[in-house]
Amino acid sequence: MKSCEVNFDGLVGPTHNYGGLSFGNVASQSNSQQSSNPKEAALQGLQKMKALMDMGFVQGVLAPQERPDVAALRSLGFSGTDAQVIEQAARQAMPLLVASCSASSMWVANAATVSPSADTADGRVHFTAANLNCKYHRSIEHPTTSRVLGAMFSDGKHFAHHAALPAVAQFGDEGAANHTRFCREYGEAGVEFFVFGRSAFDPRYPAPQKYPARQTLEASQAVARLHGLKEHGVVYAQQNPAVIDAGVFHNDVIAVGNGEVLFYHEDAFLNTEQMLAELHGKLGKLGGNFQSVCVPRALVSVEDAVRSYLFNSQLLTRPDGSMLLIVPEECRANERVWQYLQGLTASGGLIREVKVFDLKQSMQNGGGPACLRLRVALNETELAAVNPGVIMTAPLYETLTQWVGKHYRDSLRETDLADPQLLLECRTALDELTQILKLGSVYPFQIN
Template sequence: MNAFEVNFDGLVGPTHHYGGLAAGNLASQKNKQCVSHPRQAALEGLAKMKLLFDLGLKQAVLPPHPRPHLEFLRSSGLTGTDAELITQAAKTRPDLLSMAYSSAAMWTANAATVSPSMDTADGRVHLTPANLISTKHRSLEAEDTTKILRSIFRDTHSFVVYDPLPRHRLLADEGAANHTRLCKSYGKPGIELFVYGRDEEDHNAPAPHRYAARQTLQACERIASLHELPPARRLFIQQNPEAIDAGVFHNDVIAVGNENVLLCHELAFVEQRASLQKIRAAMDCEQIIEVRSSELSLAEAVSTYLFNSQLVTLPEGGGEGVTSSVVKQMLLLCPSECETHPRARAVIDRILAEPNPINQVRFIDVRQSMKNGGGPACLRLRVVLTELELSRLHGNVLLTEELYRQLCDWVTRQYREELSLADLGDPLLMEEVQTALTELEGILHLG
């Protein structure tokens, strides 16, 4: 079956700022109250999309969410007109104002969990938007994410978009940041690896001490059931609590997989040796590249975001329809921080020198996102689609040269160069954002 992996990247929103809202995200905490650069952030994200598009990969965009979230401010007890809400929040509850203006939806690895049609019993693509209840500001995203996904994936013959899981501690779900699909090739059935941080029904299970584990086993099991995945195509592995306490709030900060390759740190999973053996058995002994702590510590993995690189198969080496004599060619798209960090760079060089499909590396500047704790892989939601499914997407969301030009022009005209926490109290910012997002609706045609 001819199939492609499509990266749906989040457009960085015009309210991108450093509110330090995510406990356990060390970069977010470190850069709290720094001045952000929304225009630069959005252009960095678009440059990453364009790089992959130019390499022949399928690339799409997801729009920013409407901001500020006025309903949230009103539900928090603030009253008045829209402008009065903003002014009042700035004076009395700046923390709530920062949440209402959060642009964290740009990290679309948290948008949903996706199972492609070749894995599911009914032969449709299944998407479950994440409820993100572990952090207040991100829990505001679920409703708008669902609307956006149902607009793009509206053809019910090919797609099903579920409601987010109920907002209950038992079912805390962080989306694809804790989900990896491994397969021989995109068009063949695969193994879906669900990584959870805690088991709400087993209080004796390993647990972190410093930071909360965000994803539950019960949420993973519920999604696997919703997506009609056969038992042989689902695998549940627990994240190492030591890694969570080191700042690995999602599994995609410590592991990344693509087709038949899994790249991970040796402290990624509980009982790592046994966990990797389960994965090898499920994948018929495919390639696992393990990075030792002696090569790169957990602290260094978090500071460089090496494992939050995007691992992609280049079309000329790994697409469907190639002969078996053609070796897969995979690219590791790393944040620029990995290029200048000697030990991270040494790990990359070691990987490139070894006999495995990863034989190219590119470094990309997404520093504005990195300062808030999101690397290249955080900025994209991976969706495997057949040619027919690709043709059934709604809206002008697949990147083209023209769409890229339009979006860069839109960002340059509509985004502020700088944004501080104090600027969030300016009612004019709300008007600017609403004007910008109205224009974007006309560009993406998602109505």
């Protein structure tokens, strides 16, 4: 049966802003308090989705969340009408209002970890919503994420959904940003590659000193168990703590994989040789031929990788089997990275083409092309069972572009977040969106 990998991109929500909320994420911290442009952010994302669709890839869309999250503010003790809750929070605890307004659900690589049916014990596609426990503004995403994923992949015959792991740092889980899958064909059993930043229960593993390691080994292992993955189809590896301290807060800032290929930076992992050998051996037993492309630090430093987001790219298989790399504009702006990419595509290897996208609005918060998408490998029957409302088409692109034009502001600053009108704008927009995407009622304001 034919299979494909579908990229579900996060639609940027109407409250996209620069809150400086992510300690350890260099872009988020350095752009704090700048004025954002939610309309431009959403349109940049939609243009990437459209471009991939036009290239023949199956593209989906994942809805944003209700923000400000009034329910979250209520749970922190603010009370009264919705407008009063926002006004009190703005007066007494602005950082909490900012956190409850973040449009961070756009980075759907962090929404969940997904295992295709060919890898799981019960032959269904498994989803575990990520608890995103390291940052408060992200930890409030998973309940709505679960409802949205449930509305997109509702058929229990094909899709299994797991609730987020326990909400403690020991089970910190950042979803697919620390998970890659290697396979010969998308529909065949593959090797799932889990990358963690630290171990919560075993002190023998090293840990970063400056910035937090968001993903724990124990969280990755729990996800693998929940999904019913077999030991011979799983590899765990530890991120190099030094690169976390250099701003690599998720592994997808320093490595990306697709098909049989891992594209990574020389300094990305600990015990790299052993890890590569295990990947090679396990994929080999499944009939695949694991290949790796290592970018040496002599050509691209970790700092350049973090600044350009070279590895936060989408590695896509074209119909002829060769690969295409989708990179952000910041890669072209960096001379060393751009030179490396020219050499890479000219070398006659698997990666033949580089396409550049302007995603500056998201990039300024530390989210590149790969952060904006959740990959779901599906066979034909499973694809047919996906809610068709969320699959990108030319008419849907037009509708969503108009919807953004109608509802989104083109400038947002911290002080604007206290405007109760913003909540109404957001709810009006999302109510319409659930109809456009045929999601039913998924937001707190729709179900409470």
